[in-house]
Amino acid sequence: MALVKVKPTRIDQAIASEIARDTNSGIEQAAQTLTWAADEHVLLALAAAGWLYAQIRRPEARPAANHVLAVSLATAVLPHLLKSLFDQIRPDRLTLLGHAHGVPISGRSRDAFPSGHALHMGALASAAGLLSSVPRRLVRSTAVALSLTRVVVLAHWTSDVVAGFALGVIVERLLRPFTLAKRPPRASWIRP
Numbered sequence: 001m002a003l004v005k006v007k008p009t010r011i012d013q014a015i016a017s018e019i020a021r022d023t024n025s026g027i028e029q030a031a032q033t034l035t036w037a038a039d040e041h042v043l044l045a046l047a048a049a050g051w052l053y054a055q056i057r058r059p060e061a062r063p064a065a066n067h068v069l070a071v072s073l074a075t076a077v078l079p080h081l082l083k084s085l086f087d088q089i090r091p092d093r094l095t096l097l098g099h100a101h102g103v104p105i106s107g108r109s110r111d112a113f114p115s116g117h118a119l120h121m122g123a124l125a126s127a128a129g130l131l132s133s134v135p136r137r138l139v140r141s142t143a144v145a146l147s148l149t150r151v152v153v154l155a156h157w158t159s160d161v162v163a164g165f166a167l168g169v170i171v172e173r174l175l176r177p178f179t180l181a182k183r184p185p186r187a188s189w190i191r192p
Contacts, residue, residue, distance in 0.1 A: 044073070051066065
């Protein structure tokens with residue numbers, strides 16, 4: 001049993017009720033497929049592959065690859081720690097109508113807060129700030145859309161997704177000084 005019990009807000013409940021009433025199996029299957037793109041296993045594999053590629057082929061990309069890998073690892077661990085502290089039932093456990101319209105069952109029943117998928121996407125959206133304008137907008141809009149799939153499949157309340165996304169931004173920003181810090185060239189370390 002977790003230390004803190006979190007209850008959904010009235011807005012959370014209203015949004016979940018609307019989704020349960022107005023969804024269908026096609027929408028739910030599409031959202032469930034898309035949500036895999038924000039899964040920690042997929043993101044860790046991509047971050048590790050990118051890190052390995054930078055180590056072998058692109059030395060100039062090593063700081064960015066180190067940053068992405070560190071953020072991916074942190075955002076993979078943090079939701080598990082938080083879910084052991086917070087106890088909140090998922091909206092998909094509270095809807096018969098939603099299941100009749102194709103809503104799937106997601107994860108452990110009391111692991112709604114915060115959304116780990118949204119946490120990963122918040123970190124990704126924040127890291128996109130290092131990109132130029134067009135890719136930054138594309139990454140950020142994709143991150144928001146993938147986060148919202150968690151609401152559509154009723155795996156999380158809207159507030160879980162917002163909190164997870166915000167935590168992801170915070171984690172990425174906190175790690176920047178450690179992983180992307182400018183280091184002086186080696187020659188300046190040696191005194192004449």
